[in-house]
Amino acid sequence: MNASHWLPSMAHALMLPPFSLFLLMATGLLIARWQPRFGRWITAGAVIALFFLCTEIGANFLVLPLEKLTTPLVSTQTKAQAIVVLAAGRLEHAEEYGRADIPDYITLARLRYAARLQHQTNLPILVSGGNVTAYSSGKADAMAIALREDFRTPVKWIEGISNTTAENALFSAKILRQDGVQRILLVTDAMHMPRAKMMFEQAGLVVVAAPTMFFGRSKFDRLSLPSLLPSAEGLRRSYYATYEWLGLVWYLNSM
Structure with a gap:
Protein backbone atom coordinates (compact mmCIF):
# COMPACT_ATOMS: atom_id res chain seq x y z
CA MET A 1 0.00 0.00 0.00
CA ASN A 2 1.47 3.35 -1.03
CA ALA A 3 1.42 6.60 0.91
CA SER A 4 -1.62 7.93 -0.96
CA HIS A 5 -3.65 5.06 0.53
CA TRP A 6 -2.25 4.57 4.03
CA LEU A 7 -1.97 8.25 4.99
CA PRO A 8 -5.74 8.88 4.67
CA SER A 9 -6.40 5.60 6.48
CA MET A 10 -4.14 6.65 9.33
CA ALA A 11 -5.80 10.06 9.51
CA HIS A 12 -9.24 8.44 9.70
CA ALA A 13 -8.10 6.09 12.46
CA LEU A 14 -6.72 8.96 14.51
CA MET A 15 -9.85 11.10 14.19
CA LEU A 16 -12.64 8.53 14.45
CA PRO A 17 -13.90 6.43 17.35
CA PRO A 18 -12.87 4.21 18.98
CA PHE A 19 -9.16 4.90 18.39
CA SER A 20 -9.50 8.65 18.93
CA LEU A 21 -11.09 7.99 22.33
CA PHE A 22 -8.45 5.43 23.28
CA LEU A 23 -5.88 8.07 22.39
CA LEU A 24 -7.70 10.58 24.59
CA MET A 25 -7.74 8.07 27.47
CA ALA A 26 -3.99 7.58 27.14
CA THR A 27 -3.48 11.34 27.06
CA GLY A 28 -5.51 11.70 30.25
CA LEU A 29 -3.45 9.03 32.00
CA LEU A 30 -0.26 10.76 30.92
CA ILE A 31 -1.44 14.19 32.08
CA ALA A 32 -2.51 12.65 35.40
CA ARG A 33 1.16 12.27 36.33
CA TRP A 34 1.43 16.05 36.66
CA GLN A 35 -2.22 17.13 36.97
CA PRO A 36 -4.05 14.20 38.63
CA ARG A 37 -7.53 15.71 38.75
CA PHE A 38 -7.43 17.15 35.23
CA GLY A 39 -6.00 13.92 33.81
CA ARG A 40 -8.65 11.80 35.50
CA TRP A 41 -11.39 14.06 34.12
CA ILE A 42 -10.02 13.62 30.59
CA THR A 43 -9.81 9.84 30.94
CA ALA A 44 -13.26 9.55 32.50
CA GLY A 45 -14.76 11.75 29.79
CA ALA A 46 -13.25 9.57 27.07
CA VAL A 47 -14.58 6.39 28.73
CA ILE A 48 -18.07 7.88 29.07
CA ALA A 49 -18.01 9.09 25.45
CA LEU A 50 -16.97 5.64 24.21
CA PHE A 51 -19.73 3.96 26.22
CA PHE A 52 -22.30 6.46 24.90
CA LEU A 53 -21.25 6.00 21.26
CA CYS A 54 -21.50 2.22 21.64
CA THR A 55 -25.21 2.45 22.53
CA GLU A 56 -28.13 2.74 20.15
CA ILE A 57 -29.13 6.03 21.79
CA GLY A 58 -25.62 7.39 21.36
CA ALA A 59 -25.39 6.29 17.75
CA ASN A 60 -28.78 7.81 16.95
CA PHE A 61 -27.59 11.09 18.45
CA LEU A 62 -25.18 11.30 15.48
CA VAL A 63 -27.12 9.33 12.88
CA LEU A 64 -30.59 10.90 13.02
CA PRO A 65 -29.62 14.53 12.28
CA LEU A 66 -27.50 13.30 9.37
CA GLU A 67 -30.24 11.15 7.90
CA LYS A 68 -32.79 13.95 8.26
CA LEU A 69 -30.78 15.83 5.61
CA THR A 70 -32.31 13.47 3.03
CA THR A 71 -35.64 11.71 2.51
CA PRO A 72 -36.68 8.39 0.94
CA LEU A 73 -37.60 8.43 -2.73
CA VAL A 74 -41.39 8.71 -2.92
CA SER A 75 -41.95 8.19 -6.64
CA THR A 76 -39.85 6.81 -9.48
CA GLN A 77 -41.46 9.32 -11.85
CA THR A 78 -38.47 11.64 -11.64
CA LYS A 79 -37.50 12.15 -15.31
CA ALA A 80 -34.10 10.73 -14.43
CA GLN A 81 -32.04 9.31 -17.28
CA PHE A 214 -31.99 4.50 7.24
CA PHE A 215 -30.23 3.11 10.30
CA GLY A 216 -31.30 5.76 12.79
CA ARG A 217 -35.04 5.78 12.32
CA SER A 218 -35.85 2.48 14.01
CA LYS A 219 -36.91 2.29 17.66
CA PHE A 220 -35.57 5.73 18.53
CA ASP A 221 -38.94 6.81 19.85
CA ARG A 222 -38.91 3.97 22.40
CA LEU A 223 -36.43 4.19 25.23
CA SER A 224 -35.56 0.63 26.19
CA LEU A 225 -32.85 -1.20 28.08
CA PRO A 226 -31.21 -2.64 24.93
CA SER A 227 -30.91 0.86 23.47
CA LEU A 228 -28.90 1.91 26.53
CA LEU A 229 -26.47 -1.02 26.41
CA PRO A 230 -23.22 -0.88 24.43
CA SER A 231 -22.89 -3.02 21.31
CA ALA A 232 -20.58 -3.43 18.35
CA GLU A 233 -23.41 -2.30 16.05
CA GLY A 234 -23.84 0.91 18.05
CA LEU A 235 -20.15 1.68 17.69
CA ARG A 236 -20.21 0.85 13.98
CA ARG A 237 -23.04 3.30 13.36
CA SER A 238 -21.32 5.97 15.44
CA TYR A 239 -18.10 5.45 13.49
CA TYR A 240 -19.95 5.72 10.16
CA ALA A 241 -21.86 8.84 11.22
CA THR A 242 -18.75 10.54 12.60
CA TYR A 243 -16.95 9.83 9.34
CA GLU A 244 -19.78 11.44 7.37
CA TRP A 245 -20.00 14.49 9.66
CA LEU A 246 -16.25 15.09 9.30
CA GLY A 247 -16.57 14.63 5.53
CA LEU A 248 -19.40 17.16 5.35
CA VAL A 249 -17.48 19.71 7.40
CA TRP A 250 -14.37 19.27 5.26
CA TYR A 251 -16.38 19.53 2.02
CA LEU A 252 -18.28 22.66 3.06
CA ASN A 253 -15.09 24.37 4.23
CA SER A 254 -13.36 23.58 0.95
CA MET A 255 -16.12 25.06 -1.23
Missing part, protein backbone atom coordinates in the same frame (compact mmCIF):
# COMPACT_ATOMS: atom_id res chain seq x y z
CA ALA A 82 -29.85 6.88 -15.34
CA ILE A 83 -29.25 5.26 -11.97
CA VAL A 84 -25.86 5.70 -10.29
CA VAL A 85 -24.98 3.40 -7.39
CA LEU A 86 -21.88 4.02 -5.29
CA ALA A 87 -19.51 1.44 -3.83
CA ALA A 88 -18.77 1.04 -0.14
CA GLY A 89 -16.41 -1.84 0.60
CA ARG A 90 -15.51 -5.24 -0.77
CA LEU A 91 -14.42 -8.66 0.42
CA GLU A 92 -11.30 -9.71 -1.43
CA HIS A 93 -10.72 -13.25 -2.70
CA ALA A 94 -13.96 -14.73 -1.36
CA GLU A 95 -13.44 -18.49 -1.19
CA GLU A 96 -17.07 -19.38 -1.93
CA TYR A 97 -16.94 -17.29 -5.12
CA GLY A 98 -13.78 -18.88 -6.51
CA ARG A 99 -11.55 -16.31 -4.78
CA ALA A 100 -13.17 -13.46 -6.69
CA ASP A 101 -13.73 -10.06 -5.06
CA ILE A 102 -17.33 -9.49 -3.96
CA PRO A 103 -19.23 -6.44 -2.63
CA ASP A 104 -19.47 -6.14 1.14
CA TYR A 105 -22.85 -6.13 2.86
CA ILE A 106 -23.13 -2.33 2.77
CA THR A 107 -22.59 -2.28 -0.99
CA LEU A 108 -25.01 -5.18 -1.40
CA ALA A 109 -27.77 -3.19 0.28
CA ARG A 110 -27.18 -0.37 -2.19
CA LEU A 111 -27.12 -2.79 -5.12
CA ARG A 112 -30.38 -4.39 -4.03
CA TYR A 113 -32.12 -1.01 -3.99
CA ALA A 114 -30.55 0.00 -7.31
CA ALA A 115 -31.81 -3.26 -8.83
CA ARG A 116 -35.29 -2.58 -7.48
CA LEU A 117 -35.28 0.89 -9.02
CA GLN A 118 -33.99 -0.43 -12.34
CA HIS A 119 -36.76 -3.02 -12.49
CA GLN A 120 -39.32 -0.29 -11.79
CA THR A 121 -37.94 2.31 -14.21
CA ASN A 122 -35.91 0.36 -16.80
CA LEU A 123 -33.23 3.04 -16.50
CA PRO A 124 -29.60 2.14 -17.30
CA ILE A 125 -27.25 1.70 -14.33
CA LEU A 126 -23.77 3.06 -13.71
CA VAL A 127 -21.73 1.47 -10.91
CA SER A 128 -18.95 3.56 -9.42
CA GLY A 129 -16.03 2.50 -7.24
CA GLY A 130 -12.33 1.97 -7.71
CA ASN A 131 -9.69 1.51 -5.00
CA VAL A 132 -7.69 -0.72 -7.34
CA THR A 133 -4.80 -2.59 -5.72
CA ALA A 134 -2.05 -4.86 -6.98
CA TYR A 135 -4.25 -7.82 -6.07
CA SER A 136 -7.77 -6.55 -6.76
CA SER A 137 -9.64 -4.78 -9.53
CA GLY A 138 -11.98 -1.87 -8.92
CA LYS A 139 -14.98 -2.31 -6.67
CA ALA A 140 -17.29 -1.46 -9.56
CA ASP A 141 -16.36 -4.67 -11.39
CA ALA A 142 -17.57 -6.78 -8.47
CA MET A 143 -20.71 -4.62 -8.23
CA ALA A 144 -21.49 -5.16 -11.91
CA ILE A 145 -21.08 -8.93 -11.57
CA ALA A 146 -23.38 -9.01 -8.54
CA LEU A 147 -26.07 -6.97 -10.30
CA ARG A 148 -25.95 -9.06 -13.46
CA GLU A 149 -25.63 -12.53 -11.92
CA ASP A 150 -27.36 -12.24 -8.54
CA PHE A 151 -29.97 -9.53 -9.12
CA ARG A 152 -30.55 -10.21 -12.85
CA THR A 153 -30.07 -6.52 -13.52
CA PRO A 154 -28.14 -5.06 -16.49
CA VAL A 155 -25.27 -2.61 -16.01
CA LYS A 156 -24.47 -0.16 -18.79
CA TRP A 157 -21.48 1.73 -17.41
CA ILE A 158 -18.63 0.79 -15.07
CA GLU A 159 -16.60 3.55 -13.42
CA GLY A 160 -13.80 1.62 -11.77
CA ILE A 161 -10.96 4.04 -11.00
CA SER A 162 -12.33 6.40 -8.35
CA ASN A 163 -10.96 6.31 -4.79
CA THR A 164 -13.21 8.87 -3.08
CA THR A 165 -16.77 10.16 -3.27
CA ALA A 166 -15.50 13.28 -5.02
CA GLU A 167 -13.87 11.11 -7.67
CA ASN A 168 -17.02 8.97 -7.92
CA ALA A 169 -18.83 12.15 -8.90
CA LEU A 170 -16.23 13.56 -11.31
CA PHE A 171 -15.53 10.33 -13.18
CA SER A 172 -19.18 9.24 -13.30
CA ALA A 173 -20.26 12.63 -14.63
CA LYS A 174 -17.65 12.41 -17.38
CA ILE A 175 -18.93 9.00 -18.49
CA LEU A 176 -22.59 10.00 -18.33
CA ARG A 177 -22.15 13.26 -20.24
CA GLN A 178 -20.77 11.29 -23.18
CA ASP A 179 -24.22 9.69 -23.51
CA GLY A 180 -26.12 12.90 -22.86
CA VAL A 181 -27.17 12.00 -19.31
CA GLN A 182 -27.71 14.99 -17.02
CA ARG A 183 -30.32 13.85 -14.51
CA ILE A 184 -29.69 10.81 -12.31
CA LEU A 185 -31.11 8.75 -9.50
CA LEU A 186 -28.27 8.51 -6.98
CA VAL A 187 -28.23 5.41 -4.76
CA THR A 188 -26.23 5.25 -1.56
CA ASP A 189 -26.79 5.00 2.20
CA ALA A 190 -28.92 7.70 3.81
CA MET A 191 -25.99 8.82 5.96
CA HIS A 192 -23.74 9.13 2.92
CA MET A 193 -26.34 10.82 0.71
CA PRO A 194 -25.96 14.49 1.81
CA ARG A 195 -22.25 14.54 1.01
CA ALA A 196 -22.57 12.42 -2.13
CA LYS A 197 -25.44 14.51 -3.52
CA MET A 198 -23.50 17.76 -3.08
CA MET A 199 -20.47 16.33 -4.85
CA PHE A 200 -22.46 14.98 -7.79
CA GLU A 201 -24.24 18.31 -8.15
CA GLN A 202 -20.90 20.09 -8.08
CA ALA A 203 -19.80 17.77 -10.89
CA GLY A 204 -22.64 19.21 -12.98
CA LEU A 205 -25.36 16.58 -12.68
CA VAL A 206 -28.97 17.04 -11.61
CA VAL A 207 -29.39 14.64 -8.71
CA VAL A 208 -32.54 12.94 -7.45
CA ALA A 209 -31.63 11.33 -4.13
CA ALA A 210 -32.56 7.67 -3.76
CA PRO A 211 -31.18 6.85 -0.30
CA THR A 212 -31.38 3.45 1.32
CA MET A 213 -30.53 1.99 4.76
Whole structure:
Protein backbone atom coordinates (compact mmCIF):
# COMPACT_ATOMS: atom_id res chain seq x y z
CA MET A 1 0.00 0.00 0.00
CA ASN A 2 1.47 3.35 -1.03
CA ALA A 3 1.42 6.60 0.91
CA SER A 4 -1.62 7.93 -0.96
CA HIS A 5 -3.65 5.06 0.53
CA TRP A 6 -2.25 4.57 4.03
CA LEU A 7 -1.97 8.25 4.99
CA PRO A 8 -5.74 8.88 4.67
CA SER A 9 -6.40 5.60 6.48
CA MET A 10 -4.14 6.65 9.33
CA ALA A 11 -5.80 10.06 9.51
CA HIS A 12 -9.24 8.44 9.70
CA ALA A 13 -8.10 6.09 12.46
CA LEU A 14 -6.72 8.96 14.51
CA MET A 15 -9.85 11.10 14.19
CA LEU A 16 -12.64 8.53 14.45
CA PRO A 17 -13.90 6.43 17.35
CA PRO A 18 -12.87 4.21 18.98
CA PHE A 19 -9.16 4.90 18.39
CA SER A 20 -9.50 8.65 18.93
CA LEU A 21 -11.09 7.99 22.33
CA PHE A 22 -8.45 5.43 23.28
CA LEU A 23 -5.88 8.07 22.39
CA LEU A 24 -7.70 10.58 24.59
CA MET A 25 -7.74 8.07 27.47
CA ALA A 26 -3.99 7.58 27.14
CA THR A 27 -3.48 11.34 27.06
CA GLY A 28 -5.51 11.70 30.25
CA LEU A 29 -3.45 9.03 32.00
CA LEU A 30 -0.26 10.76 30.92
CA ILE A 31 -1.44 14.19 32.08
CA ALA A 32 -2.51 12.65 35.40
CA ARG A 33 1.16 12.27 36.33
CA TRP A 34 1.43 16.05 36.66
CA GLN A 35 -2.22 17.13 36.97
CA PRO A 36 -4.05 14.20 38.63
CA ARG A 37 -7.53 15.71 38.75
CA PHE A 38 -7.43 17.15 35.23
CA GLY A 39 -6.00 13.92 33.81
CA ARG A 40 -8.65 11.80 35.50
CA TRP A 41 -11.39 14.06 34.12
CA ILE A 42 -10.02 13.62 30.59
CA THR A 43 -9.81 9.84 30.94
CA ALA A 44 -13.26 9.55 32.50
CA GLY A 45 -14.76 11.75 29.79
CA ALA A 46 -13.25 9.57 27.07
CA VAL A 47 -14.58 6.39 28.73
CA ILE A 48 -18.07 7.88 29.07
CA ALA A 49 -18.01 9.09 25.45
CA LEU A 50 -16.97 5.64 24.21
CA PHE A 51 -19.73 3.96 26.22
CA PHE A 52 -22.30 6.46 24.90
CA LEU A 53 -21.25 6.00 21.26
CA CYS A 54 -21.50 2.22 21.64
CA THR A 55 -25.21 2.45 22.53
CA GLU A 56 -28.13 2.74 20.15
CA ILE A 57 -29.13 6.03 21.79
CA GLY A 58 -25.62 7.39 21.36
CA ALA A 59 -25.39 6.29 17.75
CA ASN A 60 -28.78 7.81 16.95
CA PHE A 61 -27.59 11.09 18.45
CA LEU A 62 -25.18 11.30 15.48
CA VAL A 63 -27.12 9.33 12.88
CA LEU A 64 -30.59 10.90 13.02
CA PRO A 65 -29.62 14.53 12.28
CA LEU A 66 -27.50 13.30 9.37
CA GLU A 67 -30.24 11.15 7.90
CA LYS A 68 -32.79 13.95 8.26
CA LEU A 69 -30.78 15.83 5.61
CA THR A 70 -32.31 13.47 3.03
CA THR A 71 -35.64 11.71 2.51
CA PRO A 72 -36.68 8.39 0.94
CA LEU A 73 -37.60 8.43 -2.73
CA VAL A 74 -41.39 8.71 -2.92
CA SER A 75 -41.95 8.19 -6.64
CA THR A 76 -39.85 6.81 -9.48
CA GLN A 77 -41.46 9.32 -11.85
CA THR A 78 -38.47 11.64 -11.64
CA LYS A 79 -37.50 12.15 -15.31
CA ALA A 80 -34.10 10.73 -14.43
CA GLN A 81 -32.04 9.31 -17.28
CA ALA A 82 -29.85 6.88 -15.34
CA ILE A 83 -29.25 5.26 -11.97
CA VAL A 84 -25.86 5.70 -10.29
CA VAL A 85 -24.98 3.40 -7.39
CA LEU A 86 -21.88 4.02 -5.29
CA ALA A 87 -19.51 1.44 -3.83
CA ALA A 88 -18.77 1.04 -0.14
CA GLY A 89 -16.41 -1.84 0.60
CA ARG A 90 -15.51 -5.24 -0.77
CA LEU A 91 -14.42 -8.66 0.42
CA GLU A 92 -11.30 -9.71 -1.43
CA HIS A 93 -10.72 -13.25 -2.70
CA ALA A 94 -13.96 -14.73 -1.36
CA GLU A 95 -13.44 -18.49 -1.19
CA GLU A 96 -17.07 -19.38 -1.93
CA TYR A 97 -16.94 -17.29 -5.12
CA GLY A 98 -13.78 -18.88 -6.51
CA ARG A 99 -11.55 -16.31 -4.78
CA ALA A 100 -13.17 -13.46 -6.69
CA ASP A 101 -13.73 -10.06 -5.06
CA ILE A 102 -17.33 -9.49 -3.96
CA PRO A 103 -19.23 -6.44 -2.63
CA ASP A 104 -19.47 -6.14 1.14
CA TYR A 105 -22.85 -6.13 2.86
CA ILE A 106 -23.13 -2.33 2.77
CA THR A 107 -22.59 -2.28 -0.99
CA LEU A 108 -25.01 -5.18 -1.40
CA ALA A 109 -27.77 -3.19 0.28
CA ARG A 110 -27.18 -0.37 -2.19
CA LEU A 111 -27.12 -2.79 -5.12
CA ARG A 112 -30.38 -4.39 -4.03
CA TYR A 113 -32.12 -1.01 -3.99
CA ALA A 114 -30.55 0.00 -7.31
CA ALA A 115 -31.81 -3.26 -8.83
CA ARG A 116 -35.29 -2.58 -7.48
CA LEU A 117 -35.28 0.89 -9.02
CA GLN A 118 -33.99 -0.43 -12.34
CA HIS A 119 -36.76 -3.02 -12.49
CA GLN A 120 -39.32 -0.29 -11.79
CA THR A 121 -37.94 2.31 -14.21
CA ASN A 122 -35.91 0.36 -16.80
CA LEU A 123 -33.23 3.04 -16.50
CA PRO A 124 -29.60 2.14 -17.30
CA ILE A 125 -27.25 1.70 -14.33
CA LEU A 126 -23.77 3.06 -13.71
CA VAL A 127 -21.73 1.47 -10.91
CA SER A 128 -18.95 3.56 -9.42
CA GLY A 129 -16.03 2.50 -7.24
CA GLY A 130 -12.33 1.97 -7.71
CA ASN A 131 -9.69 1.51 -5.00
CA VAL A 132 -7.69 -0.72 -7.34
CA THR A 133 -4.80 -2.59 -5.72
CA ALA A 134 -2.05 -4.86 -6.98
CA TYR A 135 -4.25 -7.82 -6.07
CA SER A 136 -7.77 -6.55 -6.76
CA SER A 137 -9.64 -4.78 -9.53
CA GLY A 138 -11.98 -1.87 -8.92
CA LYS A 139 -14.98 -2.31 -6.67
CA ALA A 140 -17.29 -1.46 -9.56
CA ASP A 141 -16.36 -4.67 -11.39
CA ALA A 142 -17.57 -6.78 -8.47
CA MET A 143 -20.71 -4.62 -8.23
CA ALA A 144 -21.49 -5.16 -11.91
CA ILE A 145 -21.08 -8.93 -11.57
CA ALA A 146 -23.38 -9.01 -8.54
CA LEU A 147 -26.07 -6.97 -10.30
CA ARG A 148 -25.95 -9.06 -13.46
CA GLU A 149 -25.63 -12.53 -11.92
CA ASP A 150 -27.36 -12.24 -8.54
CA PHE A 151 -29.97 -9.53 -9.12
CA ARG A 152 -30.55 -10.21 -12.85
CA THR A 153 -30.07 -6.52 -13.52
CA PRO A 154 -28.14 -5.06 -16.49
CA VAL A 155 -25.27 -2.61 -16.01
CA LYS A 156 -24.47 -0.16 -18.79
CA TRP A 157 -21.48 1.73 -17.41
CA ILE A 158 -18.63 0.79 -15.07
CA GLU A 159 -16.60 3.55 -13.42
CA GLY A 160 -13.80 1.62 -11.77
CA ILE A 161 -10.96 4.04 -11.00
CA SER A 162 -12.33 6.40 -8.35
CA ASN A 163 -10.96 6.31 -4.79
CA THR A 164 -13.21 8.87 -3.08
CA THR A 165 -16.77 10.16 -3.27
CA ALA A 166 -15.50 13.28 -5.02
CA GLU A 167 -13.87 11.11 -7.67
CA ASN A 168 -17.02 8.97 -7.92
CA ALA A 169 -18.83 12.15 -8.90
CA LEU A 170 -16.23 13.56 -11.31
CA PHE A 171 -15.53 10.33 -13.18
CA SER A 172 -19.18 9.24 -13.30
CA ALA A 173 -20.26 12.63 -14.63
CA LYS A 174 -17.65 12.41 -17.38
CA ILE A 175 -18.93 9.00 -18.49
CA LEU A 176 -22.59 10.00 -18.33
CA ARG A 177 -22.15 13.26 -20.24
CA GLN A 178 -20.77 11.29 -23.18
CA ASP A 179 -24.22 9.69 -23.51
CA GLY A 180 -26.12 12.90 -22.86
CA VAL A 181 -27.17 12.00 -19.31
CA GLN A 182 -27.71 14.99 -17.02
CA ARG A 183 -30.32 13.85 -14.51
CA ILE A 184 -29.69 10.81 -12.31
CA LEU A 185 -31.11 8.75 -9.50
CA LEU A 186 -28.27 8.51 -6.98
CA VAL A 187 -28.23 5.41 -4.76
CA THR A 188 -26.23 5.25 -1.56
CA ASP A 189 -26.79 5.00 2.20
CA ALA A 190 -28.92 7.70 3.81
CA MET A 191 -25.99 8.82 5.96
CA HIS A 192 -23.74 9.13 2.92
CA MET A 193 -26.34 10.82 0.71
CA PRO A 194 -25.96 14.49 1.81
CA ARG A 195 -22.25 14.54 1.01
CA ALA A 196 -22.57 12.42 -2.13
CA LYS A 197 -25.44 14.51 -3.52
CA MET A 198 -23.50 17.76 -3.08
CA MET A 199 -20.47 16.33 -4.85
CA PHE A 200 -22.46 14.98 -7.79
CA GLU A 201 -24.24 18.31 -8.15
CA GLN A 202 -20.90 20.09 -8.08
CA ALA A 203 -19.80 17.77 -10.89
CA GLY A 204 -22.64 19.21 -12.98
CA LEU A 205 -25.36 16.58 -12.68
CA VAL A 206 -28.97 17.04 -11.61
CA VAL A 207 -29.39 14.64 -8.71
CA VAL A 208 -32.54 12.94 -7.45
CA ALA A 209 -31.63 11.33 -4.13
CA ALA A 210 -32.56 7.67 -3.76
CA PRO A 211 -31.18 6.85 -0.30
CA THR A 212 -31.38 3.45 1.32
CA MET A 213 -30.53 1.99 4.76
CA PHE A 214 -31.99 4.50 7.24
CA PHE A 215 -30.23 3.11 10.30
CA GLY A 216 -31.30 5.76 12.79
CA ARG A 217 -35.04 5.78 12.32
CA SER A 218 -35.85 2.48 14.01
CA LYS A 219 -36.91 2.29 17.66
CA PHE A 220 -35.57 5.73 18.53
CA ASP A 221 -38.94 6.81 19.85
CA ARG A 222 -38.91 3.97 22.40
CA LEU A 223 -36.43 4.19 25.23
CA SER A 224 -35.56 0.63 26.19
CA LEU A 225 -32.85 -1.20 28.08
CA PRO A 226 -31.21 -2.64 24.93
CA SER A 227 -30.91 0.86 23.47
CA LEU A 228 -28.90 1.91 26.53
CA LEU A 229 -26.47 -1.02 26.41
CA PRO A 230 -23.22 -0.88 24.43
CA SER A 231 -22.89 -3.02 21.31
CA ALA A 232 -20.58 -3.43 18.35
CA GLU A 233 -23.41 -2.30 16.05
CA GLY A 234 -23.84 0.91 18.05
CA LEU A 235 -20.15 1.68 17.69
CA ARG A 236 -20.21 0.85 13.98
CA ARG A 237 -23.04 3.30 13.36
CA SER A 238 -21.32 5.97 15.44
CA TYR A 239 -18.10 5.45 13.49
CA TYR A 240 -19.95 5.72 10.16
CA ALA A 241 -21.86 8.84 11.22
CA THR A 242 -18.75 10.54 12.60
CA TYR A 243 -16.95 9.83 9.34
CA GLU A 244 -19.78 11.44 7.37
CA TRP A 245 -20.00 14.49 9.66
CA LEU A 246 -16.25 15.09 9.30
CA GLY A 247 -16.57 14.63 5.53
CA LEU A 248 -19.40 17.16 5.35
CA VAL A 249 -17.48 19.71 7.40
CA TRP A 250 -14.37 19.27 5.26
CA TYR A 251 -16.38 19.53 2.02
CA LEU A 252 -18.28 22.66 3.06
CA ASN A 253 -15.09 24.37 4.23
CA SER A 254 -13.36 23.58 0.95
CA MET A 255 -16.12 25.06 -1.23
